[in-house]
Amino acid sequence: MRTSTLRTIVVIGLVLFSSNVFAQICVNCHKKVTPNIVSDWELSKHSRTDVGCTVCHGDQHKTDQDTSKAKMPTPDTCAPCHGTRVEQFKKGKHAFAWAAQWAMPTAHWQPMALM
Numbered sequence: 001m002r003t004s005t006l007r008t009i010v011v012i013g014l015v016l017f018s019s020n021v022f023a024q025i026c027v028n029c030h031k032k033v034t035p036n037i038v039s040d041w042e043l044s045k046h047s048r049t050d051v052g053c054t055v056c057h058g059d060q061h062k063t064d065q066d067t068s069k070a071k072m073p074t075p076d077t078c079a080p081c082h083g084t085r086v087e088q089f090k091k092g093k094h095a096f097a098w099a100a101q102w103a104m105p106t107a108h109w110q111p112m113a114l115m
């Protein structure tokens, strides 16, 4: 009983530790590459509740040579923690407009400021 409790604590500790190490790697480099995105995240509740970069973007992209491996989140990425909101969003017309917009090949060529 004691050993299994201890083992659980060690495993949880390792998971939290490794996700923090990953987040720190992302933050250190992105402070230089995309400083505004890092400061947005630092100001948000996500940084204070341990929802690091890897929760939404995965941990496959690690250097400036493999940026295409970064995952881009979809509403399903948010669903495990914001289930009710994602469900409400998916029922609304905005969700349909969003899907239709990104189905247009030209949408990807627009400057971000226009999107």
Ligand code: HEC
Binding pocket: 022, 023, 025, 026, 027, 029, 030, 033, 053, 054, 057, 058, 059, 060, 061, 062, 063, 064, 067, 068, 070, 071
């Ligand atoms: C050594 C530097 C470095 C590290 C470490 C790093 N990145 Fe990046 N990342 C970059 C660069 C450079 C780009 C390209 C930026 C651009 O084109 O404006 C990028 C792009 C991205 C993108 C956008 C990808 C796209 O398709 O537009 C995301 C998301 C991202 N990084 C997340 C992360 C996450 C999460 C981590 C940690 C697991 C991480 N990065 C670690 C340098 C880094």
Ligand code: HEC
Binding pocket: 026, 027, 030, 034, 037, 038, 041, 046, 051, 052, 053, 054, 055, 056, 057, 072, 073, 112
């Ligand atoms: C709660 C989820 C979430 C977290 C946590 C998060 N991001 Fe993002 N990130 C997003 C979303 C959503 C987008 C926009 C995706 C899109 O445009 O399709 C995005 C976009 C990006 C982009 C691309 C911006 C562009 O215009 O191409 C980069 C780079 C990025 N994030 C880096 C980071 C870094 C570094 C961290 C940690 C400091 C981080 N993100 C944490 C959700 C998140």
Ligand code: HEC
Binding pocket: 043, 044, 045, 046, 049, 051, 055, 056, 073, 074, 077, 078, 079, 080, 081, 082
């Ligand atoms: C691992 C769990 C988790 C995931 C995944 C997650 N969030 Fe969150 N989010 C939280 C927590 C925890 C809070 C803070 C508690 C609260 O205010 O509800 C939060 C707060 C927020 C807030 C309020 C921000 C603030 O600073 O006041 C927004 C907006 C938000 N999340 C959007 C998103 C979006 C969009 C996604 C998906 C791209 C996402 N979240 C994914 C856990 C998560």
